[in-house]
Amino acid sequence: MTEPSDRDLMGRLxxxxxxxxxxxxxxxxxxLYRIALAYLRRxxxxxxxxxxxxxxxxxxxxxWDGAAEVAPWLTRIAVNQAIDVYRRGxxxxxxxxxxxxxxxxxxxxxxPSPERxxxxxxxxxxxxxxxxxxxxxxxxxxxxxHYQDLSLxxxxxxxDMSLGTVKSALHRAVARLRERLQGVHS
Amino acid sequence: MILLHGxxxxxxxxxxxxxxxxAEAGRARAHVGTCAACARDLEETRSALSLVSxxxxxxxxxxxxxxxxxxxxxxxxxxxxxxxxxxxxLLAGAGLLAAVVLAAVAGRALLRTPPPPAxxxxxxxxxxxxxxxxxxxxxxxxxxxxxxxLERERAARYLSDAQDVLVTVASSPQRCARxxxxxxxxxxxxxxxxxxxxxxxxVETDAPSTVVARDVLDDVEEMxxxxxxxxxxxxxxxxxxxxxxxxxxxxLMKIDLVTRELQG
Numbered sequence: 001m002t003e004p005s006d007r008d009l010m011g012r013l014x015x016x017x018x019x020x021x022x023x024x025x026x027x028x029x030x031x032l033y034r035i036a037l038a039y040l041r042r043x044x045x046x047x048x049x050x051x052x053x054x055x056x057x058x059x060x061x062x063x064w065d066g067a068a069e070v071a072p073w074l075t076r077i078a079v080n081q082a083i084d085v086y087r088r089g090x091x092x093x094x095x096x097x098x099x100x101x102x103x104x105x106x107x108x109x110x111x112p113s114p115e116r117x118x119x120x121x122x123x124x125x126x127x128x129x130x131x132x133x134x135x136x137x138x139x140x141x142x143x144x145x146h147y148q149d150l151s152l153x154x155x156x157x158x159x160d161m162s163l164g165t166v167k168s169a170l171h172r173a174v175a176r177l178r179e180r181l182q183g184v185h186s
Numbered sequence: 187m188i189l190l191h192g193x194x195x196x197x198x199x200x201x202x203x204x205x206x207x208x209a210e211a212g213r214a215r216a217h218v219g220t221c222a223a224c225a226r227d228l229e230e231t232r233s234a235l236s237l238v239s240x241x242x243x244x245x246x247x248x249x250x251x252x253x254x255x256x257x258x259x260x261x262x263x264x265x266x267x268x269x270x271x272x273x274x275x276l277l278a279g280a281g282l283l284a285a286v287v288l289a290a291v292a293g294r295a296l297l298r299t300p301p302p303p304a305x306x307x308x309x310x311x312x313x314x315x316x317x318x319x320x321x322x323x324x325x326x327x328x329x330x331x332x333x334x335x336l337e338r339e340r341a342a343r344y345l346s347d348a349q350d351v352l353v354t355v356a357s358s359p360q361r362c363a364r365x366x367x368x369x370x371x372x373x374x375x376x377x378x379x380x381x382x383x384x385x386x387x388x389v390e391t392d393a394p395s396t397v398v399a400r401d402v403l404d405d406v407e408e409m410x411x412x413x414x415x416x417x418x419x420x421x422x423x424x425x426x427x428x429x430x431x432x433x434x435x436x437x438l439m440k441i442d443l444v445t446r447e448l449q450g
Contacts (some may be wrong), residue, residue, distance in 0.1 A: 021259060021260070022252075029255060047250065058263060133348070141269075146203065147238075147244060167205075170199065170200060170203060174199040174234070176360070177201065178231055178234040
């Protein structure tokens with residue numbers, strides 16, 4: 001028996017069938033989690049983003065254009081959700097402590113080797129601190145390119161930007177990251 | 187020469203990211219072969235990116251099993267009022283009924299003889315739909331509510347995106363590599379133009395549903411026009427003037443408040 005396509009599942013969500021959530025989540029939750037985690041750097045926040053992405057996907061399933069690909073639509077919801085969470089965190093931290101002082105949390109990875117884990121944590125912290133210096137949209141563009149390998153056209157479509165804006169944002173993000181990561185070796 | 191190098195720097199960044207198509211990548215590589223500064227740029231960029239590639243997030247796993255996540259989503263949906271959900275059949279039905287209402291109104295106008303006197307508050311009730319139009323009126327009202335919700339969401343998203351641009355402008359900008367003592371605001375200027383075009387197309391300032399945001403939308407439009415008019419390599423004092431104006435109007439805070447109100 002053939003598996004239902006993403007479009008089939010979206011059609012079922014639009015008709016109010018909650019059972020379609022589980023197979024759709026199985027296909028996309030890991031990818032969306034990594035996008036949210038790369039953007040927010042906090043596992044709990046990233047998990048909330050994934051959760052709210054699928055809540056929104058169900059609630060707004062009727063607005064999904066039946067001809068459109070499902071993955072970019074979900075990615076767009078997740079990125080907007082991550083930006084909202086980031087803004088809320090920034091407002092909260094503005095009253096509590098400087099953003100740069102917010103310690104990154106550890107996260108589960110495939111490779112359990114202790115050396116790799118320690119090295120990975122150190123690199124993660126440096127990358128985390130460098131990514132925090134990027135403005136919201138630049139960070140989103142960079143995450144989609146570098147962590148998800150999306151093409152520039154896909155990023156432009158996902159973030160509702162022109163191709164030129166995506167290129168500029170990527171270039172500026174890379175320039176800033178390079179500055180921040182200079183002298184650090186993996 | 188500096189201008190030319192700036193353009194190639196952008197290409198080398200995209201080359202390092204593997205984001206150029208084959209032909210562009212070939213041209214960029216050929217240029218790097220003849221430009222020592224660009225080759226150094228490329229090397230440093232690759233080195234920084236290799237560090238980001240080693241970020242363990244690339245292999246991160248969600249901290250809870252899928253089943254638990256599905257349960258969380260289902261629980262959240264149980265809390266979400268069913269009224270908030272708009273199904274496609276309802277939207278289609280509302281559109282159809284709206285067409286029926288419009289046709290009915292147009293038909294009544296054509297058949298009406300003799301022409302009615304000028305409307306006054308007292309005679310207004312005489313032109314109200316007959317009571318048997320109740321379900322149609324209800325459906326039209328439902329469609330009106332849906333449209334209001336969509337207008338509010340569009341306005342909120344627009345304000346949120348505009349805030350993103352203004353926050354970037356208000357934060358410390360990057361030095362412009364193409365002009366001495368200038369700051370790089372090309373992407374923000376371009377994004378401002380896109381947003382202004384989007385506002386013209388999608389954001390209704392006179393709609394009752396977004397009237398609460400009218401003043402802030404006007405302020406935001408004014409600031410976006412200022413940013414859109416900047417050169418890609420802008421003078422720091424021009425940027426400072428915009429920054430000062432954003433601060434004087436407490437615009438970022440107002441956008442936050444209004445966006446939250448629009449989102450209910």
